[in-house]
Amino acid sequence: MIGTKIVFFLVVVAILVLAYSLTACPTVGFIDSGELALACKYLGIAHPTGYPLYTLLGHVAAIFLWGDLIFRVNLLSLLFAAFAAGFLFLLISRLLDIFQIDSRWRLSLSASMALFAALTPVWWEQGTSNEVYSLNLLLICVSVFALVEYLRSSGNRARWLILSVYALGLSITNHLSAIYFIPGFIIVLAIETLKKRIDKKTILCVCLSFIFPLTIYIFLPIRASFSPFLNWGGVSDPFFLYKHISGWQYRIWMFSDADLAAVAGRIAYSGALLREQFGWFGLILASIGFVRLLPKEKLFVLFAVLIMLMNLLYAANYQIVDIDSYYLPMIIFISLFTASGLKYLLETMAKAKVSRRIVWILWLVILIITLSSNFIGNFFKANRSGSTFARQGAQDMVRSMEGGSLAIVENWDFYSPWLYLRYEENYRPDITIIDKELLRRSWYVDFVRRYYPALYSRSRERIEEFLRQVEPFERNRPFDPMIIDKSYYDMLGAMIKNESAVGAVYTNIAADYKFLRISPAVPAGILFRFRDSSEFLETPRFDFDRSYWENRFVFRETRVAVLLTSYRRAFLAREDYCRQFGKLNEAEYYKTLAADVESAISQIEK
Secondary structure, three states, X not given: OHHHHXXXXXXXXXXXXXXXXXXXXXOOOOOOHHHHHHHHHHOOEOOOOOOHHHHHHHHHHHHHOOOOHHHHHHHHHHHHHHHHHHHHHHHHHHHHHHOOOOHHHHHHHHHHHXXXXXXXXXXXXXXXXXXXXXXXXHHHHHHHHHHHHHHHOOOOOHHHHHHHHHHHHHHHOOOHHHHHHHHHHHHHHHHHHHOOOOOHHHHHHHHHHHHHHHHHHHHHHHHHOOOOOOXXXXXXXXXXXXHHHOOHHHHHHEOOOOOHHHHHHHHHHHHHHHHHHHHHHHHHHHHHHHHHHOOOOHHHHHHHHHHHHHHHHHHHXXXXXXXXHHHHHHHHXXXXXXXXXXXXXXXXXXXXXXXXHHHHHHHHHHHHHHHHHHHHHHHHHHOOOOOOHHHHHHHHHHHOOOOOOEEXXXXXXXXXXXXXXXXXXOOOOOOEEEEOOHHHOHHHHHHHHHHOHHHHHHOHHHHHHHHHHHHHHHOOOOOXXXXXXXXXXXXXXXXXXXXXXXXXXXXXXXXXXXXXXXXOEEEEOOEEEEOOOOOOOOOOOOOOOHHHHOOOOOOOOHHHXXXXXXXXXXXXXXXXXXXXXXOHHHHHHHHHHHHHHHHHHHHHXX
């Protein structure tokens, strides 16, 4: 039986490795892709919460796997997501042990449900690019599987509970969102203690097993003391270490919206997202499975419901755009309940005295239709094999710049891919690009000092004045926001003035009027160049390939539309600029480009 289960496990993993390989992103992607890849290669300190476990495992992948860096870390995520589905199979199979069901049925049902879950859009996405959520997915599946083994086993059960909390501790060292599993485990321990199923010695071992993996966070200050490339957060200081791993800077987006309508809207979004993953029929089956499972596994169902409620509370009150991955725990538990509902469907057919052969045939047909429709239906949205938009955006930004120039930008979807291109592929080492919003943090100013010493030196006085003023804010001491704000814009102004004396300075910032008042800026490519001269600025015509951005055979996520809005804004500004100087042919050219961009955006937003 164990051998058969291992075979099913390997088949599930192999199928998903193939599916994810066909759809993996071939290059650097949006959001944190570029930054995380570099953090893995150089053992750097990534943005909060630091992700030490992912960074360490990613570093191993960067050393031992093949291909370029982004392929290696993408492959790591692919394996994490595929093996997570393998453990989901084991979890479902073990949970369905409570029902009187033939082992072949149970394993087939468990494997098919694991494949179904792993081919839902949110799960599938984790296997196509280098993000930290794939590792969390694996560790959570291992943790819940071990918990079910503990609840279902007899004899030496404590080892499973210890493994479960150990995996949870590891998960928290990868992504802090796993912290909302803690109340569920507290409830389990409390009930098990009241029922005298575990003793004090076991509780102590469980607590130590949870605490021990958290020591991986020690990696952050130790590594930071060596000043690695990407030394975000200044975590060699204990005070900043706490702020970094607690996600201090994200608190403005968490539980900060008192508008009940907005919260209700995010809850409605949660429901729509889950419906997209499972469909109405799947959610109905999950409801039936929940009712059927409750009398037999009350403690586990209580645990699952508590985690799902915590998950919903956490995600619905976190105001970020890329929130979908935060719902992965709910997808795991709904998959379990759906499997229970499918089991009930088979049981009902058996009670109706349908012949075993017919039941097998019907089940095979349902299995093939369900999995194939899920694969085919979600393939286009999950497929990132042709997605090079983030890379193209970074390259277009650089194409808009003269050699030896500086750009001060604010869009992370431009900056993170550029970091990868510049420091992994040595793309255009003659230019400098810095992130305007990150300049509000002293640790990023230190990055500028280390890697752009000439820039730092030319504006040293204003930069160090800003550092003096921002220090009280960063250390939670009394501060004057007006003084900090003034010193920040004085620093930016000094950079623009001093760098303009040695080369061109650009930006893509459109909404920060304090920043834009520092110096006049004229459109150049998809950027704006700071320039005091009243003479017309000649620039090469920007070549916008409409067919590339409108390729309907490649899935274009909403971030592509956001990226393109900066193109449209620059092209429209260039059109107006050319008309002011009587350059009518040039103005018509950019008017056409703006219309092409608008067409691409409208297609994405349909």
